[in-house]
Amino acid sequence: MERQEIINGLVEILKTVRMIDPAKLANVTEETDFIADLNTPSTEMINIAAKAEQKFDVEFDDDDIDELGSKVKDIVDLIIKAKERA
Amino acid sequence: MEHKISLLGTEPADVLIHGPKKLYVNKYNWHVPDAGIIASYAPRDIDVEDHFDVFRGVDQIESFAQATTVSCSAYLETIKQNCTFDYLKKTFTPLFISIGQVNFRNYLKLGDVFICVGNITAYKYRQMSCDGRIYKVPAGLDLDEYFKDFTVENLRNYQLSEEFILVAELFDIIGRGTKRTIN
Numbered sequence: 001m002e003r004q005e006i007i008n009g010l011v012e013i014l015k016t017v018r019m020i021d022p023a024k025l026a027n028v029t030e031e032t033d034f035i036a037d038l039n040t041p042s043t044e045m046i047n048i049a050a051k052a053e054q055k056f057d058v059e060f061d062d063d064d065i066d067e068l069g070s071k072v073k074d075i076v077d078l079i080i081k082a083k084e085r086a
Numbered sequence: 087m088e089h090k091i092s093l094l095g096t097e098p099a100d101v102l103i104h105g106p107k108k109l110y111v112n113k114y115n116w117h118v119p120d121a122g123i124i125a126s127y128a129p130r131d132i133d134v135e136d137h138f139d140v141f142r143g144v145d146q147i148e149s150f151a152q153a154t155t156v157s158c159s160a161y162l163e164t165i166k167q168n169c170t171f172d173y174l175k176k177t178f179t180p181l182f183i184s185i186g187q188v189n190f191r192n193y194l195k196l197g198d199v200f201i202c203v204g205n206i207t208a209y210k211y212r213q214m215s216c217d218g219r220i221y222k223v224p225a226g227l228d229l230d231e232y233f234k235d236f237t238v239e240n241l242r243n244y245q246l247s248e249e250f251i252l253v254a255e256l257f258d259i260i261g262r263g264t265k266r267t268i269n
Binding site (some may be wrong): 041043046060062065066 | 168183210213260265
C-alpha cells in the first residue's frame with residue numbers, strides 16, 4: 001500500500017471527526033500535525049487510531065499508541081509497521 | 087497467575103499509586119470489570135483543611151477518577167498483561183486526559199460517606215472513559231450488604247434508594263495509563 005493511499009484513507013477518517021474543520025482537510029500532507037494544524041482534540045486521537053485499525057485492517061499495540069507522534073507521517077509509519085508485522 | 091474475578095476484597099491502596107494523603111478511595115463495594123464500579127470514600131480532616139470542612143469539587147472528580155478510570159483500567163491491565171498491581175504501579179502512570187461536563191447538585195462535608203458510581207463507556211489502548219454519579223450515603227448504611235445483589239442494569243440506570251443524595255453528575259471522565267516516565 002502506497003503512503004499516499006494511506007493518507008487518502010486517513011483523510012476519509014478525519015472527515016468523520018466532527019471537531020475537525022473539513023476545509024483544513026484539503027491539503028493534508030505527511031507533515032500535517034493533527035493537533036497543531038487540524039486542532040484535533042487529544043482525546044480524539046485514540047478514536048482516529050481505532051478507526052484506522054478498522055479501515056486498514058491492522059492491529060496496533062497499546063505501546064504503539066504510547067509512542068505515536070502527532071503528525072500524519074507518524075500514523076502512516078505505524079500503519080505500515082503494523083501491516084508488516086501482521 | 088491467578089486473578090480475582092473483580093476488585094472486591096482488594097485494598098484500593100494496593101491498586102492505586104496515589105496516596106496516602108491523596109488517595110480518595112476507601113473501599114470497592116461493587117465491580118463488574120467490563121461494566122463499571124461503585125467505590126466509597128469518607129473525607130478526612132486533611133481533605134477539608136482550609137476549605138470550611140467541605141470536600142472540594144475538584145477532589146470529588148479526582149476521587150471519581152481514582153475509583154473508575156484508574157482502578158477499572160488497572161484491573162483490566164493486570165488480566166491483559168497477566169501481572170500484579172505492584173508491577174503496574176512500577177511501570178505505568180495514570181494520567182488525566184480530559185474531563186467532560188460535571189454538574190454539582192449538592193456538597194460533601196467532613197463526616198459524610200459518599201460513593202462514586204462509574205459506568206465504563208470506552209476502553210482502548212489503555213485509555214478509559216467513564217460517566218457516572220457521586221451520591222452521599224445514608225448514615226450507617228452497610229454498603230457491602232446494600233450492593234450485594236446489585237446488577238449492571240441497576241448501575242446503568244442509577245437505581246439506588248431515594249435515601250442516597252445526588253451530589254454530582256460526571257460525563258466523559260477520561261484517563262490513560264502511560265509507560266512510566268515520571269519519577
